[in-house]
Amino acid sequence: MNFIKFFNQNSISNKQESYRYVANTLINTYKNDGKKVFSFTSSSLSIDSCLKIIRNLGEHISKKGLDILLIQACLPENKVISKASNVKDKSLLKFDNLTSNELKEIVNENHKNYDLILIVIPSVIIKADALEYTKVCDKTILVEKYMYCYYSNYEETILYLKNSGIIPNGVITVV
Amino acid sequence: MSEHFGFKDIWIVLKKNKYLILIFNCIFFIIFGFMSLKSVLSTLKTGKSDRESIYAASVHYVVQPIVESMKGEKLDQDFYRSIPDDFVAIINSDECANYIYNNLFSIYSKDYIIENTELILPNQEIEDINIEAIKSIYKAQREKNTMIINLYSFSYQRELAKSIMSICKNYIDEVARKNIKYADLEESMEVIKEVKPTSNLEGNNDSNNSLSSMNVNNSMSSKLKNVISIIVKNLFIPLVGLTLLLILLLIWISFVNPTMNRKSDFCEYDIPILGEIIE
Structure with missing residues (x-):
């Protein structure tokens, strides 16, 4: 039993540590150049899965004493629209089919109130508006899962972004 | 990639x-x-794993030359010695098997015959019974270096073994004797024995001449192997x-x-x- 607990504990602590590592990287990026609006997109994960990961990441960042605003820029089609829904820190906004100008307004409204604004947007190869959302953000980060990220989709994502003049600033891999 | x-x-x-x-x-x-x-x-x-013994009916025929038919013809010893082989070939032929098949299935039901013989192999269907399968329930063979032909029939039921033997004998009388003109068969008394699967037809344990070599095998282990x-x-x-x-x-x-x-x-x-x- 202790043997099993040992392994379980290790895996839980590894998970926490992995989030902390990435959180520290984002915080350092913010401190270095002052850019606070990050967009997260993925070629392999659904927006819900991406949101779950970024929410956990946001929690770890907020433990460092920073105020985080999390925005889900486009809901999956069948879900109900909600604003500032039931999230612990009440700093999650969900919007359906925003225009880029509307998103820009929301970002500008909250820019001074929060240290970091994390925007989760759908895949640029699925949603055309996603490219417009990334233009509103300071930095674009890809979130990709091993075994589920196809070379073809990843390359297509990078191509779409580069053709719009956006160079991804980094990739977070998910095991 | x-x-x-x-x-x-x-x-x-x-x-x-x-x-x-x-x-x-x-x-x-x-x-x-x-x-x-x-x-x-x-x-x-x-499979009949609960049955420990088989009934084997046997009859012995001695090939006797018919002297009158040989008068005026010069026949050498080799020809005479080959006559039992001719009888065995006729008895083991498809025609004989067909004869037995038709007669046996007119007397008994298919299920009864299958239940009391090893007429079909474990992985065969009942519809697969054919002339070749019939040859597993009877056998004619020449005793080495003699003019004696041994005829056997096998079944898990005494009566069925006797019936198969009777049909074989009818065929010999109606067909075999008429086809071979230079010799006749002298029949011995029919004997029905209950034998173990691994014994020979004389009742001795002899794997070289055992019933299992004649496609009769009803042991539990063989059934399990087949399954x-x-x-x-x-x-x-x-x-x-x-x-x-x-x-x-x-x-x-x-x-x-x-x-x-x-x-x-x-x-x-x-x-x-x-x-x-x-x-």
């Missing part, structure tokens, strides 16, 4: 599709299971084969449209890796 495809990627394909492989196996296990169940039930029906071989041939081999095909297909699909499975796969694109999250 092939430069990125290695053993790890194959393992990842299996890991990613483990539920698909499992479901596939379950479905085909059920399908093949039903198909092999029929064969297994047929085997169990025909196991049916299950292996009809269930496991096709299942394993199809599973391997599925795995090869998944590997091929993954090779054609590969996924990024390691950090180094991302390094090629000049986008820095900010970190790795364990979910």
Whole structure:
């Protein structure tokens, strides 16, 4: 039993540590150049899965004493629209089919109130508006899962972004 | 993409599709299971593991030359010595088997005959009974270096063994004797013995001349072996084969449209890796 607990504990602590590592990287990026609006997109994960990961990441960042605003820029089609829904820190906004100008307004409204604004947007190869959302953000980060990220989709994502003049600033891999 | 495809990627394909492989196996296990169940039930029906002995009816014929028919003809010793072989060939022919088949099945029901003989092999259907199968319930053979022909019939029922022998004898009287004009058969008394499967027809334990060599085998272990071989041939081999095909297909699909499975796969694109999250 202790043997099993040992392994379980290790895996839980590894998970926490992995989030902390990435959180520290984002915080350092913010401190270095002052850019606070990050967009997260993925070629392999659904927006819900991406949101779950970024929410956990946001929690770890907020433990460092920073105020985080999390925005889900486009809901999956069948879900109900909600604003500032039931999230612990009440700093999650969900919007359906925003225009880029509307998103820009929301970002500008909250820019001074929060240290970091994390925007989760759908895949640029699925949603055309996603490219417009990334233009509103300071930095674009890809979130990709091993075994589920196809070379073809990843390359297509990078191509779409580069053709719009956006160079991804980094990739977070998910095991 | 092939430069990125290695053993790890194959393992990842299996890991990613483990539920698909499992479901596939379950479905085909059920399908093949039903198909092999029929064969297994047929085997169990025909095997007679609870019977310890067989009835063997036997008659001996001595080939006697017919002197009148040989008058005026010069026949050498070799010709005379080959006559028993001619009788044996006639008795073991398809025509004789057909004769026995028609007569036997007109007297007894198919089920009764199958139940009391080893007429069909474990993996055969009842409809597969044919002339060749009939040859397993009787046998004619020449005793070495003699002019004696031994005729045997086998069954798990005394009466059935006697009937088979009677039909054989009728055939000999109606056909064999008429076809061979230079000799006749002198018949001995018919004997019906109850013998063990591993003994010879004289009742001795002799594996060289045992009933098991005449396609009569009713031991529990052989029935079990037959069932196991049916299950292996009809269930496991096709299942394993199809599973391997599925795995090869998944590997091929993954090779054609590969996924990024390691950090180094991302390094090629000049986008820095900010970190790795364990979910």
